[in-house]
Amino acid sequence: MKEIAISTKGLTKVYQGKVLANDNISLDIYQGEIFGLLGPNGAGKTTFVRQILGLLLPTSGSIKVQGIDVVREPEKIKTLINYMGQNPYALWHLTVEEAIFYTAYLRGTSKESARARTQSLLNRLGIKEYQKKLLGELSGGILKLCNFAMAMVAESSILVLDEPTAGLDPINKKVVWEMIFNLNKEKRVTIILVTHDVLEAEKVLERVGFINHSKIIALGTPGELKREVDDRLRIELVLKPDYYLSEAIRESLEKYGDLVEVHKNHLIIFPPKKEVLKSVEGINNFLGFGVIDDLRLTTTSLEDVYIKLGGEKIA
Amino acid sequence: MLKIRRLLKEVWVLFVMQFKTFRLMGPMAVVISGGLPLGLIIFLKFFFKQATPEIILFIISGNLVISLMSICIIMLSQSLANMKQIKSFEYYAVLPINKLSVILGIVLSFLVVSLPGFALLLIIGSLIFNLWVLPHPMIIVVALLTAFSLTGIGAIIGVYSRHFMQTNIISQIVGFGCILVTPVFFKLEALPLPLRYFAYLFPTTYSAEAMRTTLQGICNQKVLIDLLILTLFTLFSFYLTAVKLKWREN
Numbered sequence: 001m002k003e004i005a006i007s008t009k010g011l012t013k014v015y016q017g018k019v020l021a022n023d024n025i026s027l028d029i030y031q032g033e034i035f036g037l038l039g040p041n042g043a044g045k046t047t048f049v050r051q052i053l054g055l056l057l058p059t060s061g062s063i064k065v066q067g068i069d070v071v072r073e074p075e076k077i078k079t080l081i082n083y084m085g086q087n088p089y090a091l092w093h094l095t096v097e098e099a100i101f102y103t104a105y106l107r108g109t110s111k112e113s114a115r116a117r118t119q120s121l122l123n124r125l126g127i128k129e130y131q132k133k134l135l136g137e138l139s140g141g142i143l144k145l146c147n148f149a150m151a152m153v154a155e156s157s158i159l160v161l162d163e164p165t166a167g168l169d170p171i172n173k174k175v176v177w178e179m180i181f182n183l184n185k186e187k188r189v190t191i192i193l194v195t196h197d198v199l200e201a202e203k204v205l206e207r208v209g210f211i212n213h214s215k216i217i218a219l220g221t222p223g224e225l226k227r228e229v230d231d232r233l234r235i236e237l238v239l240k241p242d243y244y245l246s247e248a249i250r251e252s253l254e255k256y257g258d259l260v261e262v263h264k265n266h267l268i269i270f271p272p273k274k275e276v277l278k279s280v281e282g283i284n285n286f287l288g289f290g291v292i293d294d295l296r297l298t299t300t301s302l303e304d305v306y307i308k309l310g311g312e313k314i315a
Numbered sequence: 316m317l318k319i320r321r322l323l324k325e326v327w328v329l330f331v332m333q334f335k336t337f338r339l340m341g342p343m344a345v346v347i348s349g350g351l352p353l354g355l356i357i358f359l360k361f362f363f364k365q366a367t368p369e370i371i372l373f374i375i376s377g378n379l380v381i382s383l384m385s386i387c388i389i390m391l392s393q394s395l396a397n398m399k400q401i402k403s404f405e406y407y408a409v410l411p412i413n414k415l416s417v418i419l420g421i422v423l424s425f426l427v428v429s430l431p432g433f434a435l436l437l438i439i440g441s442l443i444f445n446l447w448v449l450p451h452p453m454i455i456v457v458a459l460l461t462a463f464s465l466t467g468i469g470a471i472i473g474v475y476s477r478h479f480m481q482t483n484i485i486s487q488i489v490g491f492g493c494i495l496v497t498p499v500f501f502k503l504e505a506l507p508l509p510l511r512y513f514a515y516l517f518p519t520t521y522s523a524e525a526m527r528t529t530l531q532g533i534c535n536q537k538v539l540i541d542l543l544i545l546t547l548f549t550l551f552s553f554y555l556t557a558v559k560l561k562w563r564e565n
Contacts, residue, residue, distance in 0.1 A: 050564075053409055057565045074563055078411035090403030093336045102332055106325065106410050136339075 003031040004064075005158055005190040006052060011061035013047050021047040023214040024061070031157075032188035034180070034204050036195065038302075039211035040310040045194050048211065049160055052192075053083055066157065079108070081158045084151030086166075088135060088143065091150075096138070097122070097131040100149045107154035114153070121149040125175060140167045148176060152183070159183070162194045173200055180204055202302040210309050218309055226300040229308045232270045235280060238294035239265040239287070249287075256282055265293075325412045329420025330427075337428050353432075355381070356440050371444040376526040377500040378436055380519055383458060386425040387465035388472070388490040394421055395473025396482035408562045415557040418470045422462055433458075453538060454529040460545035461522035465493075467552030470560055499523040518548040 006029040013022040021044045029035045039045050050056040052063055054074025063070040065077045091099040097118060104114035122128040125145045135143060144167050151161060164180070165173045181204045183189050195201045202222055210218040210225070218225055235257070239245060245265055253259055256279040257271035271279035280297060359374050395418075398404040407417050441447045468489060476482035494500075496510060497519040503511055514520045525541035528534070 050405075053405075054563055055405055055408055057563050075411075078409060081409070083405075083409045085402070085405055085409075087402060088406065089401045090398065090406035091332070092403075093339050094332065098332075098335070102328060103410075105328055106412055108411065134339075 004028045005031045005033075005066060006192075007062075007064045008048075008052070009062045011048070011051060011063060012059050013044075013051060013056065014059045020214050022051070022058075025211075025216050026061075027209055027216060027219060029190060029192065029207075031190055032184065033206045034184050034191045034193065036193045036198075036201055036205040036208040037211065038195070038198060038208055038306055038309075043211040044214040045211050046162065049162065049192070049194060053081060053160065054078070080156060081160060082107070082151050082154060082156040084147055084159075084161045084164055086162050088147045088150065092136040093134060095132050095134055096127060096142075096146050096149075099135055099146060100153050103150040104153040107156075109154050117153050118149075121153055124179065125149055126172070141169060141172060144168055145172060145176075148179075152179065155187075156189065158190045158192070160192045160194075163196065164193065165195065165197045165200060173197070177201075177204055196306075198302040198306050205302070208302070208305075210305070212309060218305070222302050222305075225305045226302065229305045230300045232300070233273070233276050234298055234300075235269040235271060235276075235283060236294070236296045236298055237267045237269060237283065237292065239267070239291055240293045241265060243291050252286060253283065322413055322416060325416035326419045326423070329412070329416050330423045333420050333424035334427060336424070350432075353436060353439060356436065356443060360443050368446050371440075371446045372448075372527050372530060373500050374444070375437065375440040375448065376523060376530050377494075378440070379433060379458070379526055379530075380461065380499050380523050381494060382429060382433065382436070383426075383461045383522070384465060384490050384493060384519065386429060387422055387462045388469040388493070389486045390425055391418065391422055391466060391469030392473035392476070392482050392486040393479070395470065396476050396479045399474070400479050404562070413557055414470075414560055414562060415553055418466055418556050419463075422466050422469075426458075426462055448530050449532050451529040451532050451534045453534040453542075454526065456542060457522060457525045457529055457538075457545070460542060460549055461518065461526070464518035464522070464545050464548035464552050467555035468493075470556045474560055474562065493517050493519050497523065518545055521545050521548075 007027075009026050011022055011025040012020075014020050023044075025048060037045050037048065047056065051058050052065065052070065054070050054077055058071060066080055068076045068080075070077055088099065091102075094102070100118045100121060101114050104117055105111060109117065119128075122131050125148070127142055127145050127149070130138060130142055130146075135146060138146065144164075148161075148164050151159060151164075161180070165176050168176065177200055180191060180193070184191055184204075193201055193205065205222055207221055208219070208225055209216050218228070220228075237253075241264075243265060245267075250259065250261075253267065253269060256275075257269040260268045260270075262268055269279065269283070276297065280295070284292070284295070355378055356374060395404070398407075437448060437450070469486065472486050472489065473482055476485060496506075497514045497517045498506060499519055503514060503520070503524075506514060521541040521544045525538050525545070528538050
């Protein structure tokens, strides 16, 4: 039986008696898992997270973090949870090195250890050259990395990350996801990720909770959610930009499966289950590599799940 | 003992962090901290051209008390309200630190930056009114206890105000209200009898009295009694901040 790190029962939050932000949310997050909290803007993700952190009093319901009742004793969980919020404005006037160091020190790390961990994180995140710069002088991406470092610098059993990769370039995103993954694997830290970067997050997420209109509307592993939305394999086909996709060609491609045109010259074909490889070969032979810019065989992505559950059509 | 050591360590670290805010302001921080009381002294010079030493003492000590009140009620509450407004408050709220440490860190940083302002106030006040004062070292204790006894009020206003404008208004009303109803610029006997009893409920009554005496280089039994009462106010202020103040939003 898996140990539960965080458990909410009937968690409800109503702002000023009018705005329902979280509606009767009951879910368990297990020890050592990487849990993704997805949902469109305004769905209630941040409200949910803030209640778990003890920053916001629920209207009703209960929250337990490692057995501690957060509603009654919010101060007790602060040694258990490290948090990366969306902005580090509190430390605008500090240098990168100071911000990370002091955060570690205030979280109970010894001075020497805090210094060593600060330098290690600066190197791993590739921001050592910025260590003497004030946070207020940094670009958005470097500031985000600094914010991430502040959340990672001290040890804890639970880590809550709110949009850890928003505004980062692909290389830095990869670094951040790898660090999150490694932290979880090496130290079995329970990680809650609030993110819109679902394509990247999919690589690390073990379970996902999808919030929309203040409720949890889907909960499961990425595979389970994808199968619920659409369990078909698809051939994603991108043709060269100057290729003219005539109606006749389109009709011929429809022989290989249901065709959906996503953008100009960007098609998705859903072949019958037992004829997937035959369809791939057939399409390739029909069009030829000279016409094809990109061809992939994929399943539904978590992004497709996100879009579907968020209320928009995929194509 | 361990808890006190930890608290002191937190206060020190948070003081250093807050103090570094002033690196962005540079010398302007000193100008701002000394500006109001200096301005008031120069203004009062025009109204008290033939002031007696006693009146001068009330003016200088009164301005010192106003400066401390400004720091611990107005500036502290506005600082906290600003932190809430720009959502930087939650950085501190999620850390496993005592709320009192954050408040004291902010207040101490303001006090240290204000030190040159206080010194200027004493020097220029003495120059303008031609009355040289040599304060008793106990004045430092008076100043610190005055500040700490008022931090609870500033913290409550800052944390519980709904928005920055509300903080601004309430802190000014409460802060200057404290000054007006207490014998900071005048003798206690000048107040109507009912208000005299009311004045005893405010720490500024005791701090003004102690400030006037220690400014003259004296530390007598009356000063020690005032300090004891200020200590009680301080303990109450700390209790309000550390135990009763709730940072969790409702």
